[in-house]
Amino acid sequence: MSFNEQLLALQRQYSAKLPDILSDIRGLADALVADKHDTQKLESLAEQLHKLAGSAGTFGLSALSTQAALLDRRLETLLAADADPDWYRNESRLLQTELYNLQHFAAPDQLPGARPALSGELAKGEGLAAEVWLLEDDEFLGSSLLAHLEAFNFTARLFTSYAQLTEAYALEQPEVLVMDVLLGAEGRSVDRLQYSGLLKKAQSRLIFISARDDFNARLQAASLGAEGFFIKPLDVPKLVTRVEQVLTRLHAPAERVLIVDDDELLARYYQELLRGAGMESDILHEPERIIEVLEQKYPDIVLMDLQMPDISGQNLAAVVRQYEQWMGLPIVYLSAENDPRQQLKALNQGGDDFLTKPVDDAHLITAVKSRVVRSRQLLELMTKDSLTGLLKHATIKDSINREWAVAKRKGDTFCVAMLDIDHFKEVNDRFGHATGDEVIASVATLLRQRLRATDILGRYGGEEFAVLMANCDAMAAKVVLEDFRQRFQDLQFTSEDTSFSVTISIGLAEYRPGMDVDAETLLVNADKALYEAKKAGRNRLMVYGA
Template identity: 45%
Template sequence: MAELSKEELIQQKLDKLKADYYAHLPDEIDQLIALTKKLKNEESSREKFHELHVRLHKITGSAGTFGSNNLSAHARKLERKVKNWLQDPLSEITRDEIKLFITTIKQLKKDLNNELNHVNKHKFSLVPSNTGPAPSKTYNIWIVDDDTFLVDELSYQIESFGYKTRKFNKLSALKLALKSNEPDLILLDVIFENDEKSTDLISLMPELNSSRSPIIFMSSTDEFDTRIKAAQIGAQGFFIKPLDVPSLINRVVQLFERKRAPAKRVLIVDDDKRLAEHYRLVFESANIEAEILENPTEIINKVNQFRPELILMDLYMPDYFGPDLAGVVRQYENWASLPIVFLSSETDLDKQIDAMQYGADDFLTKPISDSQLLSAVRSRINRARQLEALISRDSLTGLLKHSSIKDAVENEISRAQRNQSSVSVAMLDIDSFKQVNDTYGHATGDVVICAIAMLLRQRLRQYDIIGRYGGEEFVIILPECSLQQTLQILDDVRQRFSTVKFRHQDSEFCCTISIGFAMNTDFPGRNGSELLIQADNALYYAKRTGRNQTINAHQLTEMSESYE
């Protein structure tokens, strides 16, 4: 028998979960009937009314998710009635009303049999996963502009960052090429010689409209109408000539990094275990990591451990109110900006607004389709990542800023100490960089800085951490890296950078880098700041003794001890 694919395995789990849900639903309705029979028009029944509301609330949300919208709608009507009872004085509830309510729930059970026949005819369909390209992929960029000199210059600079380019001087040539191939990105000029705007012509180019290739527009004028049309086409960037090449390259890098970004992480807080497991499987099918929190009192420990990028939280749970849990999360500075989305069958707009005042970012109503849930979660996490990048990343290189990379060093050293693992911290500096700026200008210097940033992104492992420490100096964190691996990775970067050719007008030149690094295993008990000092000392020694070399801080310690 052929081995099942990941999607088929998840599909099996979803189908089993669905069958299990409907197998237990008749018992759940029986419990509703038993609970309702215990109701009395007394204050002592308030707790039972609250339990009844929670149980109906769960059915309202879960039944639709598992394929029965009719059952969900029936449960919602009952839930609203119970909610009204809870809001009004219990003395006004008559015994006849309770009997009628019991009869309605019994009818709900009869309706369930009819619903099962309908639901079983419909299978869940998974949303196709988007794993993105492998990190080792060579990206292809097409440059479309009738300015031959600009196309050649852009092609040269882009290829120096490790990309492949293809040049087009006419839209007709681009249209023909798109019929048989798609690039990873298109750089497209807005106005050609004949003064026709490419944004107008795109409506006549179904190949480009249907292409999955992101588009970045270039223009010599900054007109609002042109930007609107670019936005309608889905442009991922709009740059004004003369082009700021480092900024353009940075945007290109950001677009490609999104494709190879680590999996999104979602924490599900819902007391309905089957429904929570359904959501988890749906996220897994879309390559989103998801974990379920069963004990709300452990929410902060779970958040610190799992570090989710979004919390998906039910509003009503037996022991805790969702907004109260959200308020607890917001008490911790580290998680003050963590996106929290309520997912509930509550349809009262005023109650939704009240709930969001506790610090939630969105409110989704159960039942919700799998595709709608995925779209909402992806959009929210993507936006959070963009905002985080603006706050913590350097605008020129897109790498972590000084303070952020220092924090990252401290975090990784602490993690390594807990796990008893190794971590290497390296400091890197571009040799004779002042001479580059003085000779070729600061704009060219920015290109050199972007080039080393791009090379680091390409050559380091996906879980390594890179930051711009200041000016032409960078910090690299290599978790779980042995001495041999550290030397191999850093020397690979150093040697490759020395072969990159930069061009200024009619002249070409190359640059080199010096690197100093320190390993936590060589300096036990040292914190992040102390390890950075050791790496900086090694970097200073590398530059003082000839540049373009990699020095281990432990070597300096051994040399010092030998000298003594």
């Protein structure tokens, strides 16, 4: 069953269920006239109207959704008013009549099967070719950049003229396009490129390089969606790192969404909608289990109904915020509540955004994706080293502790490696700290390129790095790390007119099921192996206990 067929099936289920919902509302409407003090039935009526207002529009019944929301507000006003019995009796009978007539608003907005498919931008696509293209008319600089990109395992192509790029672009597009803002020979600036049609239709992520650093050039680059702007002479490691970051975001794991809603059918609709857009989603109907589920699923974002039986969304969000590890987790309320004061109150108790039901499909998908992107960026700032983009010292240690506990419970094998740049002080003393930073950044970039996507990488301190390789024994880890070591020594760094290379030493420690060692001991063992590698002459890998 296709994505849109699944949504239509849910829509039909809702249509089949709707007569019973309206029948329940009519029965509860009788209690409104019979006894104002029958609080249980009146609360049930308010709950049913609130849910109907939020769900009907989602399933193609916008007129019913609007009317239910209107009657929900009138019911709230009626029950809150301190008026004489005759006024209440008249108003409640009028409201009862309108509740009985809700069925007249139940005509669908469109015929079953006519639901439009999501656009290609919102649905999960096949992705672009895994290439980086470079437009640079300075052939020497372009060739140098091409060599750097290829050294870090990128597939790269160089174009020295705009005409060459245009011809190639008509046939295929790369994932990332790095281009000079102002090509001297052709005199093409960003504003002219903007109207050329090439960039207006480009699916590639754009990174600009330029000899100019003026606001107008940057503003025009931003208008084209630039994800980086670098000034010549180029800091090549930083440019390569940005390319790698852009590609990492493009190939990032699917967004993980937790839906907390007591309306089962509506929650399933949201789940299928998000899955159709390439996201992973889980539904929680028991709010009291939220912390347990957060620790199991570790979602990127929570979509939470505001009004649920026995517990409000805003109080549930406040509970989540009591846990330090969930302080930064985005919580977006999905509710039919349209009173701005109630929305602000909910936001003040731990929410990040408020979407009013019914929510347009494209709006919901875009809101979730943009929130997750920003959340992941902020999480990186908090947990990752600014120079390398690798995990900070404390975070990598926490990761090793966590993975050790998982491996011990499951009986898995994993390895911890410590890496240290050889004679790094000499690099700083001879070429300066800026060049030293380039070397450090290059270690990080090459580690990301050569190791597995599942491996956890951290900057342990200074010129020292830590690597955690789960589900991997020492023999397999050694093959991967030896490949990295050899490729790193082949890199060429340049400082003024001097080219030089740098080597790295590696210590490796293995954890096997049944071993009486904890995470801290593994780190110590890897460090001991690193010391042995240094002692044996550097530029080599040693395995602890081998």
